[in-house]
Structures are given as C-alpha cells and as structure tokens.
Amino acid sequence: MQGYACQEEPQNVEEWQEQQAGSAPEEMRENDEQWTLLQRYLRRPLNLNTATAEELQELGILLPEQVSQLLEHRKTLGPLIAIYELQAIKGFDMPTIRRLLPYVSAGNAFIEQIPFRNYWTEGKHSLQLRYARTWDGPGRSLFPTAEKPPAYIGGPDKLTLRYRYSMGRHMGWGLVLEKDAGESWLRKSAVPLPDHVGFHWVVRRPGLLKTLVLGDYTINFGQGLIQWHGMAPGKGSSVLYFKREGETLRPYAGAGEFYFYRGVASTLVLRKSEITSWLSARALDGRVKPSEADTTETFGSILSAGYHRSISELEARGEIRQFTVGASWKRRWRAGHVAFNAQGQHFSVPLQRGDDGYRLFRFQGDRLLEASVDHAFNWRNVHFFGEAARGSTGHWAMTQGWLAALSSAADAGMVWRTGAPGFVGMYGAPFGTTGLAGNEQGCYGALQWRVHPALVAAGYVDVFGFPWLRYRVSAPSKGTDALISLQWNPSRHAMVQATYRYTEKMQDVQLEGAMEKVLMQQRGHQVQMRCEFPLSPVLTWRARAQCQLLAPSGTWIAMQQWNWRSGKWKGSCSHAWYDGGAGLGMYLSGLGFPGDGTVARFSGIGWYLRCQAQRNFGDRWSAWCSWQFSRSRAPVQTLSEWRKGALIEGRSTVQLQVQYEWGRHE
Template structure:
C-alpha cells in the first residue's frame, strides 16, 4: 500500500521536484532542543483534531508554565493532574521525590527511571527547584492579593472575503428567507481575564461572540459569557471548592468525562486515565462543561467529590420535545437564535475514591434531568438511544501499580441496566520501552450523556474493541511508536445499515540527527464500512473502505534563531468496487525566535486532492493561546504569516494573516458561508497583558 501511494505521488512532476528539494535539505547539526511542548501538542492534534479538547489542554499547560511546580514541594495529586505525565510516570516521579528531597537541580529528573530523556526535555519548563517545604504553607489573603498574577487576553478574528450571510438583501427577500442573513458583525471576538495564586486560587471571566453573532444583545451583553472560581488546599479537609464553569473526569470516563481526551497515538503511553478534581473551564466552547458548584473532601485515605450543575443549553425541538442537542454554539440567524438556551439541564453526581499505596478504588454516580423529553425521531440506527426526562449512571473503577506495570479499568451501569466495561494494562519496564493493551465493551443500549472514554465511534455505546500500542527507543536517535486497534460495532450506525468492523493502524518512526533536528515518517491506515451502491444497482449495501496516509517531515528547530519544518503528505482512499482517490500536500514552515522583541513564522502549502475523502490538514501554527487546524481538499495553496511583538515583558501583541487560493472552483463553501470566488483571506489578532 505504501508503494502505491508513493508511486501515485511521484508520477506528478511538480510533486517530484518539490519533494526532492525537501528530502535533500542539509541535515547539519545544531545544538538546541526540539521538544517544545507546543509542538508536541500540535503533533497530537494532527491525529484527531478537536479544537475544544486541544484548547482546554493548551490553556491548562499555559497556566502551569506560568506557575511552574517546585520539585521540593509539589504533591502527588498535582503531578497526577499534569497532562503530560502518564499515571506511571507521575507515580514514579512522586516516589523519586519522596525518597530524594531536597533536590538541587531540575536535571535530577534524569534519575527517575520511568522518565525518558525526551519526556524530561518536554516537561522541564513546568518545574523549578525552590525551598524544601516540609508542610504546605497556609493560605493567607494578603499573600493572595500581593503575589497573585493577573492576565487579560483579547482575541479578534475576521474573514476579509465577503460571505453570503453578510450581504445586503431586500426586505422582501428577508421576509421570505429570514435565515439567509446573519444578525451580527462579521468578526469573532473574545475577552478573557484570569487571576491565579499558585494553584491555590484561580478566578476567571470569559465573554465571546462568534462571527455573525451580535456584539451586544440588548440588555444581555455578549452571546456567551462564563466565570470560574477555584480554591485548593491539597492537605486540608476541604481540598477543592469550585464555582462557575468547570470540567470533571471520574475513573476511565465511562460515566463522566468532559476533560480533554487523548488521541490513540498519545494513548500508547497514556492509556490509563485518572479521577480528576474539578478544573476550570476557560475555553470559549459553549457546550460540554458543567456550570454550578463542586467540592472535594479529604478523609484520608478516602476523598469524596460532590458536584451539581444547572444551565440552559441549546436543543433542536419538535413538538416541544428534544430531537437532538445543538452543540456548535452558533446564534447567528433567527433560527439559531431561537434555539439558544431553550432547554434546562441539571446534572448531579458524586465520586468516592480510596487510595492506599499502590491501590486505588473508586465509586461514582451521576444523575441527569431535563425540563423537556429527550425523544429523537425513531430510526433503526438510534433505536437504543436515550429517551425520557431523566437518566443515571453508576460505576466502579480501579487501578493498581506494580513496579513496572499498571492495571486499571472501570465497569459502569446505565439506568436501563446495560453494563459497559473498559480495562487496560500499561507495561513500562524502562524509559526506552512502553506497551499498552486496552479492551472495551460498550453495549448497544448503554448511554452516558457526559461519558467520554477511549473509543473509535466517539461514544461510549455500540462498540467492542481491543487496542495494542507500543513505543520504544532503539537508540538515543531512533524512536518508534505504533498501535493497532480492532473494533466491532454490533449494531447499525448512522450511514451503516448492518453491524460492521473497523481496523485502525498507526506507525511513527523518528530519527534525531541532533538535539535540534529530526526526520520522522508517519503512516496511518484505517478500514471501516459504510452504506454504498454497487455500480448500476439502486439497492443499498454495506461495503468496506480503506484510507492510507503517509507523511515525511524534517524539522530543524534550534533553541533560538531560525527554524524550519518541511513536510510531504500523501493520502489514498479506496472504496470496494469504486475507483481510487488520491491526494497530497507539500508544506514548509520558516520561523525565527531570538533575543529581540519580534518573532515570526511563515507557512506555505500546496495541496491537490481528488475529493473530501482525501482531505488533508494544515500543519501551520496558530497564535499563542489559540488553536485552529483547517482541512483542505481540491487543488489549491495556502500562505500564512504570523508575527509576535513583546512590547514589554508583560504585554505582547500577535497578528496573523492567512490566504487560501483554489485552482479548481469558482466559489468556496455553501449556504450563508458561501464565498463567490476562489480566494479566502483571514486575519487574526491576539493581545496578552500580564499585570
């Protein structure tokens, strides 16, 4: 299959010439480090892009980077909350610190057996060595006010090319088609304020409007607003008090998890999830979070979490019953505005977690209530979906850590009696080898509205599967990561009228020429099934389809100065009995970061794909604290330029412009987002002020 992809790509002369230039770059040695955590998260995002999940993770990591953890004081709980450490790595680091405090330099992390060299380089910005603290300092209001850090973030995005929803229409047309025009201005805007004192006190406010939404609704302000307040005392009886908007995760996520979820490639070393105390929801996402209050009580060795959420949500209605939940957050047209907050949701739950040495056992329960009946239009594929006004889930989860082995799992029951289970093993005999094995069984009748666990189908329902992943370092320069996931869907799905199967495979090989330069080869394979028609046959059948993706990328990223990333990607899509489709993309990033106030980056790409099925994602970086990964299909090119100016040590301004041109079409998009023409131009601005 790989040969077929390469043959199809190399037969195109333009690709051959440019690819030759990419591969023949001078691979010279430069001292520095390539393990920037932002690049790491970006690479994970390229596997399964989800802007909401990644935005939450980036915000959390930025918060931790601005408030690094003291190795001589950090607690086990704080290490387990750190997203870049797996359960085994966090436990290994906590054990090392318990035995070796005080430590005198962050480079003593190299003595932690469970941490690889690459992982240590990745997490260094989040730690420092301070005074050895034998007990946690008490929380004093004068210290909070004096040493607390404040930050203001302002973001503005605008598409300069006119879209159909912003055109002027005669009143007679709008009277007949009121949803043809947006009610608001053609730009996105958000404003966020955050206050924090270490990890003990966090407070924040966010207001936001999407493009097309009115900037100020009469007497109501922005389209979306939220706040959070978190008070933490790691060793007190009341460990955590949270008010406002927050996120939670219990066990392996079978009943509650609106925290971020990891991609399958990341799961190779992070397969085991952990119960998490409430975290702030600082994202602009308007769904998928709780709004209310939560508290964590410490009854050592038992902790108890209680939470309650009450908020208005958007729903699509028919005869005053919910047919589906609207989660895109858009309120631009009269129809979208009419759905805003038309349903009340209440969620309450609890988790009891016992932890002693290497053993952890938890029990959780959650109850949902709506003021309207949830009643999707009955179809064969949704026969077992949740219906009614109320629902509940309960579960038991466990984990046990041996010296090099972690076993964990969760078994949950739904209100209708359906039982789901997920169990995983992570084996980490050394920092050079890691192996993960996971099995899940999600019945067709199991429903969990806020459940989000390891899955292929995106829901904790109608799925059985087994996943095997491994990563190893053959030497200091060569590392390999691979997984294979076999999935069975015992009931039909949307667009699949019979039970079906899926196979998902992945391989990533990386060769480091130096600390600053590396070459990686990534191959992804996926086989799934969907409804289709035989040629000259009107009847519907279910046929398999295959997707192969190959990427070759070279990166030269010294610690300071000029850096480069060159990539060539190819995709092949084939449905049984149907002709094959191909696509490729060539991209180049050039950037500069030095001691001066200005840093910048330029990104250029050329893509040529046969259809939406062979779409490819942009590898460009977005502005600091923002996340966006557009996808492209057809034939065209994209150019993006971003600049950042550190006006002072506390004030920075970032701007970005992006231009996309298509060679194969006269319009872009459809409906209210339609652009007449083959070009699209976007500008972004981001201001960050610390005070």
Template structure:
C-alpha cells in the same frame, strides 16, 4: 553528595540550553500536537483538549508533592520513568533543584523539556500567610486576553436577503462577520482561580436582548474556585468540569486517545473537579462542586442547573392536548440566524452527582464510585431513524460506575465499568507497562452497549462517544537510545449495531507506526504511516439500489517530516504528507507539501508557512496543525487543489503587554465558489486575520 550532583547537573543543563532556549511561560503546543494527535481530524474537540492541557499548565505539579496519578495525567512519562522518579526521591529525599531531573534513570533531555512546563518547586514561602484579598490583588498570574478575527471575503450570509416567488424572504445572518473573544483570569496554583470568558461568533449580533437571552456577547462563562481549604480539597462555583476513573461517567479534562504516543495516552486520570474556561457552549456543569478529603478518602458532590441550546417542539397527543418535547440538542453554539437564535437556552438541564474515591497510603492502589443523575425540563423525543433507535430518549438518565487503578512495579492496571438507566453497560480494562528501559507496552479492551447512555463520558473509543462499540488496542514503543524511537499501535474494533452512514453491523481496524530519528539537538526527522479500515453505506454509486448495502473503506496516510534548527534564532520545518482511499472498487488520492520558517528573537517572533495541496475528494482532505495566537487552535482541512500560506507575528511591547497578529490565505485553483449555503464565498480565495492582546497584571 547531593549538592555536588545538582551543581554538575546545572552545568550540563545550562550548556544544553545554549542551543535550545526554554521559556517556562509557554507550552510548545506544536510538538505536543505532533506526538499526541498523530493524525489530525475534524471530529475531535481539540479546543476542549487544549483547555484541559492549559489547566495542568496553570496548576503545575509540585515535584516534592507529586503523586503517581498526577504524573500520569500529563501523558509524558512512561511507567518506568514514573517508578524511577519515586525511587530517586526515596533514595535522595526531596528535590532541591528542578535540574535534578536529569539524574533520574530514564529521564533524557527531550523528556525533561516536555515535562518542565507542567512541574514546579515553588512554594511561595509566606504566600499562604497573606489574606485572600492581598493574594488576589498582588497575584502575578493574572491576565486579560482580547482577540478579534474575521474572514474578509463576503459570505452569502452577510449579503442582502432574496425574495422568493411566494413572497418569503430568505434567511441571513443577523450580525457582523467579526469573532470577538475575551478571557480574564486570576489564579494561583493549588490556592484559587477566578475568571470569566466571553465570546461572540461571526454572524452573531452584539445586542442586549433578555427575551432571547443575549447580553452583548452571546456566550458568557465564569467560575470561582478555591483549593485546599483545610479538609476541603476543592470548592468551585460557576462553570466547571469533572474527571474521575476512565471517563465513562465523568470524562472532562485533557484526554487524548490514539496517536503517535502509543503508551501513555490510553489511560485517563482522576484529576477531579476543575474550572471550565473554554468557549465551547456545552460539556460543562454550571452550579456548585465540592471535594472533601478525609484521610485517604475523597468525597465529591456536584449540583448543576445549566441552559442548553435545543429544538423544542409542540405536538398534540391522542386527547388533542399539547405536548412539549425536545427533538434535538444544538451543539454548534452558533446564534447567527433567527432559527439558530430561537434555539438558544431553550432547554434546561439539571445534574446531581458525586464521587467517592479511596487512595492507599502508598498511593499504589485507587478505587472509586461515580454516580450522575441528569434531568431535562422536557422529555427528549428523537426523530426516529433505524440507526438511532437505541439512543437516549425520555426526560431523565442516571449512570453509575466503579473504577480502580493499581500500580505494581512497572505495571499500571486500570479499569472502569458503568451502567446507565437503560441497562446498557460500558467497560474499559487496560494495562501499561515498561518491559525494560527501552520497551513499553500498552493493552486496552473496551465494550460499550448500543444502549449505553453517558452525557459527560469521554473514554477511550473509536467513535466520538462511548456507545455501540467493542475493541482491543495494543501499543508498543521501542527506544534503543536517545537518537532513535519507534512506536506502533494496532486497534481492532467492531460496531454490533448499525450507526449513522453504516446501516449494518460492521467491523474494522487501524494501525499506525512512526519512526523518529534525532541525530542532534538541531535535527528531528520522522516518518509515519497509518492504515484504517471501516465500513459505510454505498449511497453515491451509479444504479444505486439500497441504502443497506455497505462496503469496507480503506484509507492510508503517510507523513515525512523534518525539523531543523539553524541557530538559536532561526528554524525550518518541512513536511510531505498524503493519503490514498479505496472504497467500492474506486481509488482516490491526495497530498500536501508544506514549508515553515520560524524566527525567535525573545521579544518578537515570526512564523511563516507555505502549503501546496491536491486532493481528489473529501475523504482525502489533509490536516496540518498551524501555529496560532496564544491559546488558539488552527487545524484547517485542505481539500481540492490550491495553496495556503500564513504569517504569525508576536511582539512583547513591555512586561505587561504582548501583541499577536496573524494573516492567512487559501487560494483554490479548482473552483470559483468556496463553501456552501450561507457560508459560501463567491471567488477562489479566503483570507483571515487575527489580532490578540494580552495584558498581564502585576508584572
């Protein structure tokens, strides 16, 4: 019977693919971005999120060995679909074809398309019987990527320096305007991963100078990871990250938050240790990570000693003795000027931590403990400000937490509570549920004290960090059939203590709703509306008297989007988006209109976009995700008046070699100088090109 089902499903799936071609070797990142990040912003680390997504893509989940925790980690399946998956598997046994997914209740074609890049049924048969060296040498998933990009207009930082009246010479960039990036990796899912990443930012010197810790490329990251070595679940050396619980202590990996996907993204998954392959120069451990598995218990240990960029200063104490301290950490990763270069690797950060996790036999219940001890080579002394007096100071911090996850039918309960050395606490408690096949609900409460300190935490929050916040989130999703989908969330929050640009305790709210209509496989239409209310200082008004006066700012965003697939080769995408911002009795507005044309002819592809934008001020800047070369992000902030266009081309030269080229230009009609400081450009246009090559071994 099962073989008949699979044959029938194969026929259905094959006919559906005639209108929509699917390729396993790439992620449709544009569609994921549209759903997970409903409103793109500049304070979100999209690159690190995508790196986490890439780790899941490169290590797909085996359908016959998948756990509920693994399926939750990709934010695609709701509670009803996950339960249906395991009920189907219990009734019919292991999957013999990936096309069986369509027979599972609740799995529509669009869900399956989103799921396919992250799952597999391949075991490799005799793969594990070969020696490690032969497995590495013959691995098909091995590649090297090299990317070069630059802005062609001359920024002020690349011009000749000026001489001031006092004889001092102004600062300029030390290097050339090229951005160079390389990534080498050989890996096999659930077996091993090894590779390195190199990066030189625009303005940085390509120089070998051990005194300033620069060795050609300014950033070099590397890792070597082994999986499933008898009872050793993970052994990783070099650069790595960790995610356990709800992200209060260890919060790396692919985590989202508030978006058009209102249900699955509020929860974090315990994905454990994973190699770090990004180009961000902070937020990772460098050392050794181990996970040992004994029946239902996993024990993980972390030891790290990593350099960090920072401003180290010397002061005299009361006995006129020199005291060395860290005044700030630099997170930009840029080393373009003598000052920025002087910050490079001036701080050493040591981390020692661990995790112990218990999973019940039926995988329905999970409980764990986290601990992390962090020590800097010098004490951290901040420049005292009213808003930061409860921020971390000193030379060491330790943080500990307990977390749980419990599944009962279509209800997923989860939570974590942590306490840092300061005594500050952070807590997250939530539930996801499928009330029926067509209605999903999510609810999350969080509370972070003003003196809660976590350096590697990344839990659900309104702020960019889990500190000084209380809030409650409610999400709903209604899909009566495959053509219609309506999602909405409401998040209410408050900040018990003052913070940067808000010198008074404050509160606010945010809600978003999206209605999606898909009349056919070729057409997708959605409308989205969002409102946000947050307080901030009144600091730029006439007759300004005090920085301690605040006002509630309200912002409205709207989006109308149409995707139309003309045929198997050509597609269109049209969008109108805008905003309205009200603050201190003043109203400003902004909008952007974009049109895309995409062509896909297998060996070569072209994407083009033209955008018109007009915004009154910075608060109304418009963000639109752009297609870019493989594994690169582009979400420009469109502010002022002007137009922007780009063309992206990809050509597969042969089985081993693929080439990408991208040209983009922004032309402003309201200015003659773009940017400020050393980044400023004389003129009204900015042009950027990107070239990328990927060489795949053993193809």
C-alpha cells in the same frame, strides 16, 4: 523563563486533534485549558520536588508509571538536585526530559505558606482580547449585505474577552465573553452583550476542603465512560498516551459552550479518601417540538455546537433546562486507588432519539442516572487501570487497560473496551475509535522501543467492531487501525519522524448507476513525514509532508514553516500545497489562536500561506497577530463542471490578540 503567547502546541496534541477531526468532527471540543496550564508553567515552572501526582498528570507529558517512579524516587532518596537527575529514574529517557524542560524545575523542596487573607490581593491579573475576521471565500454569502437577506443575522467578526485572576493554585476567578462569527450582540437593558458569558471562582486549601468552585467547572473521572469534560487524546504516534488522567474537579475558563457544568462543586479530603460532589443547572440549546399535532406534550433534541447565527439557531437557544447532581468517592492506597462515581441528569422536556435506524438505542426520556467504579494500581512494573459503568437504561460499558515497562528500553500497553449499543455516556470521552463508549468493542495494543538514545520506534494495532448500525453504516461492522512510527532526535532541538498508518472500516457507498447505497469495506493508507531543525539560535525550520490513499481517491499536503525569535519579537511564516480528491479533506492543527484547538480542513487543489508575529512590551503587555490566505479550486467530478471550468476561491483571515497582565504572584 519567558512565556510567549504563540507557543506551539505539543506535537502529540496536534496530531490527535487532526485525527479526531478526520474521524469524528462532531466530538471536537473548544477548550484551551490544557494550553493555558502549560503557559502558566512556562512563566513559573512546576517544582518537581513539591508537585503532587495530580499536578504531574495534568502536564499531559508523563505516563502513569513515570509519575509513580518519580514520587517513589523522591520518597526514597529525597528531593532532586538538578533536572537531569531524572535520567537516573526508571522510565525517564532524554526525549521525555526534553519535553518536560520548559515546564518544570528541580528547585528547593520548600512549600510557601501564604495566609488566606493574601489570596485576594497577592495574585496576578490577566486581561486578553481576541479578534478574528474572514474575507471572501465560500462563506461570504452567509453574512448580511445590502443586496440580499443574510443567512446569518450577525457580522463576520469573532470577539473574545477573557479576564483571569490567579494566586498560583490557591485561588482564582475569571470571566469569559465570546461572540462567534455570524452571531449578533444580545441586548439586555440596552447593554450589548456577546452570545456566551462564563464565570468561575475557585479556592484550594490544604485540609478538609481541598477545592471549592462556584460558576463554571469541569468534571472528569474514571476512564471517561460516563463523564469527561476535558481534553481526551486518542490514537496517534504517541502510542502509550491512552489512559485518562487528571483532577476530578477543575474550574472552567474556556470559550466552548457545551462541555462544562454551571453551579457549585467541591472536593473534601478525609484521611486517604476524597469526596467530590457537584450540582449544576444549565440552559442547553435544543429544538422543542410537539409530540403529536393534537396534543400539548413536547419532546426535544439537544444541539451541542453552541452557535446562534441564524433564526433557527436563535430559536433553539436555551430551550432545554438541564439539572445535574453527582458525587465521586475515591479511596487511595500507596499502590493506587478505587473510586465509586454516580451522576443524575434531569431535563425540562423529554429527549427523543429520532426515527433513523442507527438511533434505535439512543437515549430518550427526561431522567438519566449513571454510575461507575474505576480503579488504578501498580504491581511491580505494571500499571493497571479501568472502569465499569451502567446507566438507568440498563446497559453496560467497560474498559480495562495496562501499561508496563518491559525493560529499560521497551514499554507496552493494551486497552480492552466494550459498550452495549444502548449505553449513553452523554458527556463521556473514553479512549477508542469514536470517542463514545456505547456501541463499540475493541482491543488496542501498543509497543514503544528506544532502539538508541536518539531513536524511538513505536506502533499500535487496534481491532474494533460496532454491534449496531452507525451513521452512514447500515449494518453491524468491524475495522482495523494500525500505525508504525520512527522518531530520530539527532540533537536536543532537532527531530525527524516518519509514520505509516493503515485503516480498514465499513461504510455505505453510492456506486455509479446504483439506486441505493451499498455497504463496502474501505482501506486507507497514510504516510507522514515530520522534521524540525534549528538553523541558528534565532531560526528554526519545520517541514511536513503527508499523503493518503482512500480508494479510489488520494490526497497529499506538504507544508514548511520558518520560526524565528529576536529579542522581544517572535514569529513564523508557513506555506502549504495540497491536492485532495473528491469528498476527501486534510486537516492541520494549530492554525488559529494559540491553544484554542483550531483544526483547519483543506480540500480541492490549492495553496495556503500564513504569517504571524508576537511582541512583548515590557513585562505586562503582549500583542499577537496572524494573517492567513488560502486559494483553492474544487476537483472536477462531472462533465458539466469540466465544461464550465474550475471555480477558484480565495479566503483571507486576520486574527489579533492583545494581553495585559498586572499584579504580584502568578
């Protein structure tokens, strides 16, 4: 099956990214590893007859119960004869099978044995170059011009160069170079280098040493209370995708500059046990200041954005050294596993929490030790999972959940979570409202019902609370989040989905004429419609409409997209209209480079146009290009703005990507 560089993101991933951008934009992570993995399986599908539990979980499509049932089916009845034999396995329905089809196969159960000496020469090389630039718009005054000093010292060009070698899952290495817009080129020995340079080398072998990684890597374990570098989906219409799953150790080849470790890590297999250990030394961005005017002692604060565009951002570059050591021991049984995890952090300068009231329980100091125990096991038709963690700060966090197949047509799940205000989890990403384990308590329940083979109803209710203050919330608070969704698949490639979401939360609000902000309850209503219909073998039409009411303002956005494919060409054209109230924004995912997790924010009143195309030149070359244009005006908020007239701004963005592949095996 031919893979395309402009393959669309899975719908559940797009929806989760948009929801996260609206609720916690500071937690967005620049990581396209999941998309890269699916692209690899497009070219060389995953064999369901030989795939391990970890490989099936990494797809991000199957629930834990479905993975368990598939493995049990293989063990009891032998290899699958055809992909549609999945319909005979408990928990597999046609929508799930359709999502799997592009990435899996049901071929021979033969496992190819490749000599280690061939790992170095029999693999596939890939070289990718990306370029992006934006013209006009509100950001034009930030870059250097002849008339005025720049706010950013570099030009508006964004460049990314990525080289990867892979011998299937057996061995690989890669190099990533990236310069963000506004950043300048670094010069060492008169050789210009981009701002971010990353490298990794990985080898996987059956036997004692399962995985060894040198360079950049990610660590994911448990339910993300203290450590989860990878993608961590949250609440959305795919209501049962709330369990954290994936390999503990993975090489990192993303362009994000914060959520990874750098050093050496390995996984050893001893019968039914796995031991993963890691050692990392990194230079983090941070601001270092003297603790008092007449002392030499200093303290620091970490910056996670990864930008080095202005003088102050450059001064913070690599100012804080971080040393990390950790280990995870996992014992497996037929019904599940239990794991013990521990991790220690040491910083070159003590971190300080700040003076704001909501920061009272934040971590400060130069040493942090965290430990947790996690579990997952099956009992009849129920899958239980959870994690409990404690840090050297003395505070606890815990999450416990279950997934159950109530019948052949109904599935349900629940997650209960609690975290003390002082619990840290610096690299944590648990399921919840904020994506952080500390200072949050809640209970989430979800139900999915296959009313008909072509109709699925789903919904969730999440009741949560925050024991301590939060940013822009000046007192302990509570909230509610509920969603109901209906999805109809009249044919294999057609889909219609309707979703309603209700939110209720507390936030500080500045009332007209008041001197201070008042904590008030805010209620939000959101209605969304999505549809997709193939009009011909070469043309598909997609549409989406969304409106949101967050008193006293409302927003709406409507978008349609035409996807086409002809021979070696593939492309799309999309157009959107939007109208947003003061201070409100709407988010659309997948508007940047393929798989990079870009989420665009639209505010004010205006329209948006995007055209993109991709072509494969033989089996080795492919080119992708995109042009975007948006034109908007901010909503009038004061009498003075009304008299002056609306300020209309337009912004145009061009993105280009060229990829060259050579070698033998994927």
